[in-house]
Amino acid sequence: MTALLRGATLKGRDVELNWSDGEPGLALSLFWLRDHCQLPQSHHPETRQRLHDTFKIPTAIAAQAVGLEDNGRVLRIDWAGEDHVSRYDANFLAALRRDPDVLPIRRRTWDRDIIARATLQVPYEDFLKDDAVLKDYLEKVESYGFAFVEGVPGTPEATRAVAKRIAYIRETIFGGYWDFTANMEHKDTAYTSMAIGPHTDGTYAFDAPGYQMFHCLAADCTGGENVLIDGFMIAEIMKRDHPADYKLLTEIAIPGQYLDHENGIHLMARRPLFRLNDAGQLAQVSYNNHDRAPFTLSLSQQTAFYRALTTFAQLCADETLHYRRRLLPGSVLLFDNWRVLHARDAYTGYRRLAGVYLNKEDVESRLRVLRIKAGEPV
Ligand SMILES: C[N+](C)(C)CCCC[C@H](N)C(=O)O
Numbered sequence: 035m036t037a038l039l040r041g042a043t044l045k046g047r048d049v050e051l052n053w054s055d056g057e058p059g060l061a062l063s064l065f066w067l068r069d070h071c072q073l074p075q076s077h078h079p080e081t082r083q084r085l086h087d088t089f090k091i092p093t094a095i096a097a098q099a100v101g102l103e104d105n106g107r108v109l110r111i112d113w114a115g116e117d118h119v120s121r122y123d124a125n126f127l128a129a130l131r132r133d134p135d136v137l138p139i140r141r142r143t144w145d146r147d148i149i150a151r152a153t154l155q156v157p158y159e160d161f162l163k164d165d166a167v168l169k170d171y172l173e174k175v176e177s178y179g180f181a182f183v184e185g186v187p188g189t190p191e192a193t194r195a196v197a198k199r200i201a202y203i204r205e206t207i208f209g210g211y212w213d214f215t216a217n218m219e220h221k222d223t224a225y226t227s228m229a230i231g232p233h234t235d236g237t238y239a240f241d242a243p244g245y246q247m248f249h250c251l252a253a254d255c256t257g258g259e260n261v262l263i264d265g266f267m268i269a270e271i272m273k274r275d276h277p278a279d280y281k282l283l284t285e286i287a288i289p290g291q292y293l294d295h296e297n298g299i300h301l302m303a304r305r306p307l308f309r310l311n312d313a314g315q316l317a318q319v320s321y322n323n324h325d326r327a328p329f330t331l332s333l334s335q336q337t338a339f340y341r342a343l344t345t346f347a348q349l350c351a352d353e354t355l356h357y358r359r360r361l362l363p364g365s366v367l368l369f370d371n372w373r374v375l376h377a378r379d380a381y382t383g384y385r386r387l388a389g390v391y392l393n394k395e396d397v398e399s400r401l402r403v404l405r406i407k408a409g410e411p412v
């Protein structure tokens with residue numbers, strides 16, 4: 035879909051742009067426009083990396099003429115004092131009207147009833163061979179925070195194939211592809227048959243894994259069901275019903291830790307439970323009460339903090355917000371670890387869980403390209 039330019043007006047050292055789609059216009063300085071000239075000598079035609087020296091552009095740079103070409107598909111600038119004409123694609127300029135690094139998604143927050151009505155799966159064979167199905171799957175993950183590939187052979191190879199169809203596997207202290215039972219292979223209760231409360235992984239990592247994939251390869255056990263919770267829905271509820279608690283959880287940086295000194299590991303990181311982006315929007319839910327490291331606050335803040343944390347934890351325990359599922363071989367779950375909390379019931383018997391972590395930027399990157407190839411705005 036092409037966003038056609040309707041007007042380009044030179045005002046001093048700035049250019050005011052308007053599009054025919056009626057969305058708000060944009061003002062760009064001549065300096066910015068020269069810095070973003072798309073000619074091969076300015077930006078590498080293959081790598082699209084900037085080649086010219088930004089810092090040699092004259093601060094008083096001027097234009098001889100500014101106008102539209104190709105019925106508004108192109109902005110043209112004839113630079114004063116140099117034999118240089120820059121042309122800019124109207125779509126390239128239109129995309130600048132919002133943050134290009136923020137993947138536009140139609141997030142659907144959910145509770146138990148809403149998610150029960152959602153279609154959350156795609157078939158394995160089509161997922162592997164059809165980009166449209168892969169895109170549909172990732173759009174579901176972005177909308178709801180999780181989705182399933184169904185009909186996956188209960189093998190490590192097929193599990194890896196699902197992961198690699200999306201992005202390369204992220205290595206962590208647990209390795210890349212992990213495949214575990216209750217064998218205490220790592221110093222973490224995930225490697226036991228104990229219950230694990232609602233949490234997101236990697237609170238002890240500066241960059242918590244963006245996504246987590248689970249494939250239960252064996253479930254010869256009683257118990258062991260998983261629960262998923264939409265942390266963004268909890269944020270909406272707290273913002274509405276407990277605004278002071280919500281605000282506090284956007285401000286207090288909570289440290290997470292992973293301790294295994296025998297193996298030379300002592301990971302620490304900290305961020306607010308509700309991490310906001312520069313625009314003040316919720317970007318990440320980061321919570322793991324098991325892994326929360328000791329930290330002090332002023333006495334009054336300690337009281338307020340535990341009150342806010344208790345409000346959050348009580349909402350996590352609210353079964354009307356739960357998606358409960360017994361993971362079985364054949365169903366590969368991918369969930370947004372910056373949004374969806376997961377929990378596990380205790381179990382007795384044999385249970386084998388495999389999976390991987392994927393980076394937030396790599397999954398978003400995959401979806402951007404799939405959208406471009408489908409002719410959609412990214
Ligand atoms: C997923 N895998 C079993 C490999 C690791 C689990 C580690 C969980 C850790 N307590 C955390 O919350 O990050």
Ligand SMILES: O=C(O)CCC(=O)C(=O)O
Nearest residue numbers: 224230235260376378387
């Ligand atoms: O065993 C499970 O189902 C999940 C374990 C867990 O919470 C984790 O690996 O983070």
